[in-house]
Amino acid sequence: xxxxxxxxxxxxxxxxxxxxxxxxxxxxxxxxxxxxxxxxxxxxxxxxxxxxxxxxxxxxxxxxxxxxxxxxxxxxxxxxxxxxxxxxxxxxxxxxxxxxxxxxxxxxxxxxxxxxxxxxxxxxxxxxxxxxxxxxxxxxxxxxxxxxxxxxxxxxxxxxxxxxxxxxxxxxxxxxxxxxxxxxxxxxxxxxxxxxxxxxxxxxxxxxxxxxxxxxxxxxxxxxxxx
Amino acid sequence: xxxxxxxxxxxxxxxxxxxxxxxxxxxxxxxxxxxxxxxxxxxxxxxxxxxxxxxxxxxxxxxxxxxxxxxxxxxxxxxxxxxxxxxxxxxxxxxxxxxxxxxxxxxxxxxxxxxxxxxxxxxxxxxxxxxxxxxxxxxxxxxxxxxxxxxxxxxxxxxxxxxxxxxxxxxxxxxxxxxxxxxxxxxxxxxxxxxxxxxxxxxxxxxxxxxxxxxxxxxxxxxxxxx
DNA sequence: GGTATACTTCGCTTATGGTCGAAGTATGAA
DNA sequence: TTCATACTTCGACCATAAGCGAAGTATACC
Numbered sequence: 248x249x250x251x252x253x254x255x256x257x258x259x260x261x262x263x264x265x266x267x268x269x270x271x272x273x274x275x276x277x278x279x280x281x282x283x284x285x286x287x288x289x290x291x292x293x294x295x296x297x298x299x300x301x302x303x304x305x306x307x308x309x310x311x312x313x314x315x316x317x318x319x320x321x322x323x324x325x326x327x328x329x330x331x332x333x334x335x336x337x338x339x340x341x342x343x344x345x346x347x348x349x350x351x352x353x354x355x356x357x358x359x360x361x362x363x364x365x366x367x368x369x370x371x372x373x374x375x376x377x378x379x380x381x382x383x384x385x386x387x388x389x390x391x392x393x394x395x396x397x398x399x400x401x402x403x404x405x406x407x408x409x410x411x412x413x414x415x416x417x418x419x420x421x422x423x424x425x426x427x428x429x430x431x432x433x434x435x436x437x438x439x440x441x442x443x444x445x446x447x448x449x450x451x452x453x454x455x456x457x458x459x460x461x462x463x464x465x466x467x468x469x470x471x472x473x474x
Numbered sequence: 475x476x477x478x479x480x481x482x483x484x485x486x487x488x489x490x491x492x493x494x495x496x497x498x499x500x501x502x503x504x505x506x507x508x509x510x511x512x513x514x515x516x517x518x519x520x521x522x523x524x525x526x527x528x529x530x531x532x533x534x535x536x537x538x539x540x541x542x543x544x545x546x547x548x549x550x551x552x553x554x555x556x557x558x559x560x561x562x563x564x565x566x567x568x569x570x571x572x573x574x575x576x577x578x579x580x581x582x583x584x585x586x587x588x589x590x591x592x593x594x595x596x597x598x599x600x601x602x603x604x605x606x607x608x609x610x611x612x613x614x615x616x617x618x619x620x621x622x623x624x625x626x627x628x629x630x631x632x633x634x635x636x637x638x639x640x641x642x643x644x645x646x647x648x649x650x651x652x653x654x655x656x657x658x659x660x661x662x663x664x665x666x667x668x669x670x671x672x673x674x675x676x677x678x679x680x681x682x683x684x685x686x687x688x689x690x691x692x693x694x695x696x697x698x699x700x701x
Numbered sequence: 702g703g704t705a706t707a708c709t710t711c712g713c714t715t716a717t718g719g720t721c722g723a724a725g726t727a728t729g730a731a
Numbered sequence: 732t733t734c735a736t737a738c739t740t741c742g743a744c745c746a747t748a749a750g751c752g753a754a755g756t757a758t759a760c761c
Contacts, residue, residue: 251581252564252650253571254557255494262486263719271478281738294720296739306567315728315737329563330481332556337479339552340533344480354478388615388642415615423479490749508708521750523709542707542758 260305261333265290266298270307270321270330275455276362278311278318324414327361331420338423355424357457359450363420363435364442364457368467370425372438375471382417382430389417391434399434402470403441409433442467487532488560492517493525497534497548497557502682503589505538505545551641554588558647565650582651584684586677590647590662591669591684595694597652599665602698609644609657616644618661626661629697630668636660669694 261267265288272279272287279287285295299319302308309322321327337343357368364372376382381395391399391406400406409416418432430438439457442448447463450456459467488494492515499506499514506514512522526546529535536549548554564570584595591599603609608622618626618633627633636643645659657665666684669675674690677683686694 251498251571252561253494253569254498254560254564255489255491256569257489257560257564257567258485258487258494259489260485262482262484262489264482265719267480267482267485271481282736290719291721292738293722293740297719300739305563305569307563317738325559325562325566329556329559332552332559333481333484334479335552336532336534336556337481337484340484342480342483342532344478385612385615385617388612388617388644390612390615417615492749509706517749518751519708520710520752524749527709544708 257305257307260301260307261330263298264288265294266302269295269298269319270302270326272455273308273319273321274327274330274361275359275450276320277450278320280316280318284319321361324361331360331423334423335421338426353456353458354454357448357459358455359439359457360420360422360429360431360455362439363429363431364439365420365422365429366424366457368457368459369429370422370427371473372467372471373419373428373430375473376430378474389419391417399438402438403445404434404437409437484532484534487528487534488557490525491515492521493529496522496525496546497529497553499682500535500546500548501554501557501588502586502677503548504677505547507543507545511546548588551588558587558650561650562648565653580683580685581681584675584686585682586666586684587647587649587656587658587682589666590656590658591666592647592649592656593651593684595684595686596656597649597654598700599694599698600646600655600657602700603657605701616646618644626665629665630672631661631664636664 261270268288269284272284281295281299282292284299285292288295288298290298299308299310303310303319306322307326308319311318311320321330355366357364357366359365360369363369373382376395376398377384379394379398381392381398383390383392383395396406415432416434417430418435419428420431420435421427422429429435442459442463443450445463446460447466448457448459451458488497495515496511499511508522508526509519511526512519515522515525517525526535526537530537530546533549534553535546538545538547548557582593584591584593586592587596590596600609603622603625604611606621606625608619608625610617610619610622623633642659643661644657645662646655647658647662648654649656656662669686669690670677672690673687674693675684675686678685
């Protein structure tokens with residue numbers, strides 16, 4: 248029976264390698280120009296322009312003009328979630344694009360997943376918070392405990408401003424490289440921002456790699472030690 | 475940068491209309507034969523066979539042989555979740571396949587979303603449970619309250635057996651036709667099963683439509699009234 | 702064993718859509 | 732105003748993969 252939403256159309260848009268590369272690049276949470284996305288996809292400007300027009304038409308991407316520059320970003324966390332889900336399915340089925348180089352190792356170590364920390368360090372943080380009783384599970388639901396609230400506030404996170412927002416505070420996000428959870432939600436985002444604000448970590452301008460400084464690494468390990 | 479999971483490959487698999495139709499048919503939670511899926515997709519047996527082989531190879535589908543019959547089902551709730559997410563994106567962007575007929579109305583009224591009730595009645599149930607305080611939100615997290623536990627146990631749901639399972643009890647699932655939440659998780663599944671066991675509702679053999687009997691409708695309305 | 706049914710595999714056809722060169726439009730800076 | 736840069740649109744090319752007919756394999760039944 249052919250009724251309901253046309254998932255083939257949306258999936259086919261994501262199913263083109265050039266478009267998939269652009270969407271993946273935008274998982275960094277940054278807005279990129281047409282030129283930058285063309286470079287990400289390894290196609291010419293004109294090809295990228297046609298692709299982006301389609302993705303915009305399908306409301307997967309949001310455009311913004313700044314003078315002669317046109318920036319695109321993912322059209323919200325719902326798109327990111329579907330992309331991450333596809334990543335999980337692809338990784339689970341073994342469809343990984345091999346890349347023998349330092350970047351692959353770095354991507355697995357720490358990377359940004361839309362707006363929060365993912366990879367080995369992302370899952371370490373999640374596991375540590377669980378082990379220290381700062382995050383709890385109730386009926387398989389993730390929540391911040393009282394000790395957790397004190398912990399993150401002590402780290403400089405303004406919980407009050409986070410909790411007035413409509414988006415969830417703590418969300419489990421399945422990490423495709425670790426096959427375990429890392430922390431998403433507004434708290435995950437806030438923690439990532441704080442790492443950057445404290446200069447513990449910085450994002451790579453071109454990729455989703457997050458690089459922690461030696462000091463940042465030490466502090467991170469101290470703060471999110473494993474039992 | 476071309477690293478990480480190959481989402482284009484998985485998305486392209488879903489992006490073919492014949493394969494999308496088969497995956498959508500399997501959202502009913504039922505296992506279907508190659509012949510049935512060929513009919514769903516409107517292609518010949520040989521074409522369907524080739525498509526299903528690809529979906530199986532990608533671990534999106536799970537095969538099971540029974541004599542000369544070969545059944546396929548979705549390879550778990552993770553696949554269903556990605557498909558539902560794609561449905562939400564497609565519906566949100568207006569990519570709906572029009573179908574002026576009784577089935578469209580029925581699909582929106584009540585349908586099965588993998589293993590739980592969706593559509594108008596699915597969201598009504600969710601809203602009612604929230605309004606009556608049987609479901610609660612804590613830090614945007616859904617949980618069953620004490621009154622909710624008593625409520626569903628009074629309806630014949632064995633909560634103890636549900637809670638020993640690893641899958642979440644209460645999950646919000648974004649309903650593509652209503653654009654609001656309906657109840658997923660093991661509780662959502664158990665409630666759907668109970669509606670069937672009590673002969674309040676039955677699933678359509680060919681589609682995802684769930685049809686409530688007049689008595690079932692009355693009981694459902696009484697049980698899940700809106701304030 | 703013969704027939705019917707369910708499914709798989711092979712080979713060929715062809716429609717589709719991504720790609721880029723060329724040309725045009727829009728914005729910024731000197 | 733001119734030149735440089737960013738992006739859009741058009742048209743033609745061609746690689747790819749879905750589709751089906753044909754043939755083969757596997758299972759069920761009489």
